[in-house]
Amino acid sequence: MLFGRYEYALDGKSRTNFPPKLRSEMGETFYITKWLDGCIIGYAEKEWNRISEILKEKSMVKTREIQRMLYANATDVTPDKQGRILLPQYLKNHAGITKDVIIIGAGNHVEIWDKASYEEKEKNMDFADIEQAMEELEF
Amino acid sequence: MLFGRYEYALDGKSRTNFPPKLRSEMGETFYITKWLDGCIIGYAEKEWNRISEILKEKSMVKTREIQRMLYANATDVTPDKQGRILLPQYLKNHAGITKDVIIIGAGNHVEIWDKASYEEKEKNMDFADIEQAMEELEF
DNA sequence: ACAAAAGTGGGTAAGTGTGGGTAAAAGTGG
DNA sequence: CCACTTTTACCCACACTTACCCACTTTTGT
Numbered sequence: 001m002l003f004g005r006y007e008y009a010l011d012g013k014s015r016t017n018f019p020p021k022l023r024s025e026m027g028e029t030f031y032i033t034k035w036l037d038g039c040i041i042g043y044a045e046k047e048w049n050r051i052s053e054i055l056k057e058k059s060m061v062k063t064r065e066i067q068r069m070l071y072a073n074a075t076d077v078t079p080d081k082q083g084r085i086l087l088p089q090y091l092k093n094h095a096g097i098t099k100d101v102i103i104i105g106a107g108n109h110v111e112i113w114d115k116a117s118y119e120e121k122e123k124n125m126d127f128a129d130i131e132q133a134m135e136e137l138e139f
Numbered sequence: 140m141l142f143g144r145y146e147y148a149l150d151g152k153s154r155t156n157f158p159p160k161l162r163s164e165m166g167e168t169f170y171i172t173k174w175l176d177g178c179i180i181g182y183a184e185k186e187w188n189r190i191s192e193i194l195k196e197k198s199m200v201k202t203r204e205i206q207r208m209l210y211a212n213a214t215d216v217t218p219d220k221q222g223r224i225l226l227p228q229y230l231k232n233h234a235g236i237t238k239d240v241i242i243i244g245a246g247n248h249v250e251i252w253d254k255a256s257y258e259e260k261e262k263n264m265d266f267a268d269i270e271q272a273m274e275e276l277e278f
Numbered sequence: 279a280c281a282a283a284a285g286t287g288g289g290t291a292a293g294t295g296t297g298g299g300t301a302a303a304a305g306t307g308g
Numbered sequence: 309c310c311a312c313t314t315t316t317a318c319c320c321a322c323a324c325t326t327a328c329c330c331a332c333t334t335t336t337g338t
Contacts, residue, residue: 031142071140080327147296225316
């Protein structure tokens with residue numbers, strides 16, 4: 001189970017650290033791609049394959065847009081010996097990342113955020129909405 | 140699985156690079172042809188044959204238009220030693236390619252776009268639609 | 279307080295992207 | 309069918325980016 005919140009800064013070569021506590025569960029190489037809410041999502045290989053299987057079974061026409069978003073923006077990353085990863089430019093643009101980064105574990109995936117965007121999101125988080133969603137799920 | 144997004148520029152001889160990460164999966168020679176949404180689609184030989192088989196089984200009347208679009212505009216391409224391919228003029232016209240090119244991997248195929256067209260498409264991509272589609276797929 | 283782990287900086291070699299020369303192939307007109 | 313022009317294929321070159329490795333400082337855990 002992936003969890004926790006970690007803060008890093010891009011270094012001069014535009015690399016960002018990846019949380020040691022999440023590395024073993026993410027495996028040596030994992031996949032990152034665009035996600036909703038202006039963040040980057042990361043899946044371990046196994047989880048990525050599971051999603052691919054789901055999409056493969058569905059109609060091409062229906063999933064075309066989803067596939068394009070997920071696959072077209074995906075890249076595989078392998079942390080270096082110090083555990084850093086390099087984010088491609090288009091993903092940094094998508095997430096608005098310039099320097100400070102927040103990486104969170106969120107169950108079956110990780111999310112990579114620009115620090116300011118995340119804090120903004122956090123500030124606007126509506127507990128009432130969450131409560132309602134939980135109620136609907138009979139949580 | 141083909142994935143990733145890659146940006147190149149046509150050089151003076153109108154060649155474009157083809158992403159190293161996609162080359163092995165596409166094979167030495169692959170097929171490109173016209174596709175919907177104003178882009179060029181590329182299939183590895185195996186996938187191309189699979190699609191041909193599917194079309195062969197279907198009624199000629201129904202698939203006539205599809206076949207015409209796919210086959211008439213198809214060409215086989217072989218990256219040179221540096222991994223570049225040459226796009227025929229009619230496909231460049233179809234996709235509106237003049238200089239900057241974006242190549243994406245999208246599961247079972249690749250797509251070749253004019254950079255500006257792609258970014259326009261990307262900008263108009265409605266995340267709400269995607270979210271809904273994903274929900275329907277119980278994603 | 280000490281040792282281990284984590285975070286950051288940076289050098290070097292390999293890989294990637296682009297330009298261009300020359301030879302082969304294809305297209306065109308007589 | 310041949311000569312000429314244009315296009316394409318193949319090779320060499322080089323700048324730039326990325327991957328890999330080593331080093332040092334800071335933080336964490338005991």
